[in-house]
Amino acid sequence: MSVILSLMKELKQVKSLFVSGLLLLLLATAGVQLAPLILQNLIDQDLTAVSKGLVLNQHDFLIKLASFIGLLAIGGLLRYGSFRILMVCANQVATNLRNRAYTVMQRLPISYFDDKPAGKIATRIVNDTETLRNQFYSTLLSQIFITLIQVFFIYGILMSLDLAVGLVLLLLIPLFYSIQILYKNLTDKPMKDFYAARSEVNTLVNETMNGASIIQLYHQEEEVLNNFEQVAGKMQGADDRIVFVDSVASWTLTELLKYTVVAGILTFIGYQFLGGNLSMTAGRLFLYINYVTTLFDLLGMLVRQLPNIQRSQATGRRLLEMLEEQLEADEEDELQVTAGVVDFNNVSFAYDGKHRILKNISLHAKQGETVALVGHTGSGKTSIMNLLYRFYDPQEGHITIDGQDISQFSRESVRSQMGIVLQEPYLFTGSIASNVTMDKGGYSSEEIIAVLEKVGASDMLARLEKGIDEPVVEKGSAFSSGERQLIAFARTLIANPKILILDEATSHIDTETEEMIQKAMEVLKEGRTTFIIAHRLSTIQNADQILVLDAGQIIEQGNHDQLMQLNGRYAEMQRIQQKV
Structure with a gap:
């Protein structure tokens, strides 16, 4: 009653x-x-x-x-x-x-x-x-x-x-x-x-x-x-x-x-x-x-x-x-980012508040650096990014961007500083242009075309009769998985974020397209802090830092050459992938 x-x-x-x-x-x-x-x-x-x-x-x-x-x-x-x-x-x-x-x-x-x-x-x-x-x-x-x-x-x-x-x-x-x-x-x-x-x-x-x-x-x-x-x-x-x-x-x-x-x-x-x-x-x-x-x-x-x-x-x-569900409490102050320097300071986290998924994670990403996270499924790679997005807050330690504790700022302002490309790109009903700009005004057709060309989508645009006005329906089912990823990639780049997060962003792209994206990224990553979650180690060999995770802990850290010389877990993963 x-x-x-x-x-x-x-x-x-x-x-x-x-x-x-x-x-x-x-x-x-x-x-x-x-x-x-x-x-x-x-x-x-x-x-x-x-x-x-x-x-x-x-x-x-x-x-x-x-x-x-x-x-x-x-x-x-x-x-x-x-x-x-x-x-x-x-x-x-x-x-x-x-x-x-x-x-x-x-x-x-x-x-x-x-x-x-x-x-x-x-x-x-x-x-x-x-x-x-x-x-x-x-x-x-x-x-x-x-x-x-x-x-x-x-x-x-x-x-x-x-x-x-x-x-x-x-x-x-x-x-x-x-x-x-x-x-x-x-x-x-x-x-x-x-x-x-x-x-x-x-x-x-x-x-x-x-x-x-x-x-x-x-x-x-x-x-x-x-x-x-x-x-x-x-x-x-x-x-x-x-x-x-x-x-x-x-x-x-x-x-x-x-x-x-x-x-x-x-x-x-x-x-x-x-x-x-x-x-x-x-x-x-x-x-x-x-x-x-x-x-x-x-x-x-x-x-x-x-x-x-x-x-x-x-x-x-x-x-x-x-x-009647308890809504997520949020702060009113907005985060202002100029350089995009990211620090994790002894961060520990558990989804249920008891069983820790991440244990004493510490990392320092300088402005313009590329940091790659590798490790087996369940090692904690995605959990680190979830904390950076402020989808969750850690139980111990704190995360800062440009020295500012992100827990003290509104979630929307934190996320607005980041551009994210996920493993499975999602396209909305509309056109290529509306998907790149997310229906935000202020972008000209030339800017949209330019950013698509930078990510290697020139061939895709050339074959489309309506170019950037080509309709997108049914989550982009008319496009290949690689083309959908390119559109999602352009969507992130046109927003000009201070921080880039690529979660297996090249996993559905063929080798030739991947090579084009890698070349474009070398230019586009300048001045931006970039995090890459990857299983394909060939895509991260040029990263400034590679963090090898296992059971929620960083067990190895360094660049590609340093980790290969260490001849530890990373080197073993490289040898296995080369055999495959």
Whole structure:
């Protein structure tokens, strides 16, 4: 219930609009539900008088008929207006939740994402907010509020007509609540099975699309199809159970109860008529039948809708937990870098705060120096860069740039001083130019072309009909991995950072392209401090410093010649790679 109340509190964002919608709904309900009273008057006075041989007062009759039709028409228009307003409220609240979740995601510490798949986080922001919009807010505002107001209004009219009848009909509420409990219990497991099967279907489709070539190479088409049909069959079976329960509990049972009560009323009236004790007019009978059948329809609708509200609790709980996550604290001061001198001073770090990944790391990178980090997987190379980016802060020691402790400055200002090229380049939908500049203005076409040529992309530009305006779609799937890397490399260089970080940046580039990049880098690295994480030792032989890491410690340090003379771990790695 606390989740439901928390979700309800989100309506305060649209308080004025929400109140306006409710007022229109009250007026609409009053118009539609009071209209039968006019019809009762027509039946009991005008039409009954005609049946007794009296002359019909046409003027009075037409006024009442026009009033009846007018109330229905105005009520319908007001209800449409209230529905539109309440749906706008639902959409606005869902949009606000989605925007807040996205903002929170961007401000969460990197450690939050260590043990959470990107797909689940995306589900919170996209799917969960959409589910809340459809199953909670839209249902709550467009159906349940409207239905509840009409139910209360009808009970008020019935009690004003006959208090005893109104009180007896109140027994319908616990009866329908029991039906609702039954409906929920019978649909809970099929609903969970349905969503689980749907998730499996989505996973299978995604895997089939990404692994289409492997499936065909290993002739697994029939096996994959059979697997898909089985999972799809689970989904259909769960859906069939939901439809069966829905048709029995919320339709068949409701309709049976409705017509049983109506039959009971007519039987009671019939016995009174046969006994000559009938005191109820035809118009009053019409009112009871009209309001009772409407009441059953409304309560039946609640039976079908309330489980959706209850099922939204799990979705709402997941989203609210994300919104309440502890955000990453940050500093306001901005780091100013002139030279790009980097120092690690006895830095130790553990991702979980206990088991140290880095142990007493100390390094000094001068302005314009190239520092290479080598070592086996898990040796701590990437962790050192994660600390330099301030994705994490060390538990011991400190890191400085130009003598300034980076922990004292905002993360954004620290990262703005760095240009990063990762092993797997990521291109955004747009053009080559927009990917190089990251949509930042102030760069001319000549500057974009020049920086692409410096990284060796001249041949790529020459073959493209639109040059730097060539479209980029699907993460750059139309380009080779080497070309994507060149674009990412140019993106970093055009920003003119003080510090360059190359994380296996040449691993997907052929030897000829690598040679061009190496030549360009000799010019472009001037005045910049460059860190290179590499497994291919041939790319770092000219580095000013090479740090050999093992189990989070620097075990060897020096340039290529010094380390070869040392004949230690680095020399062994060189010999192994040369054999390969």
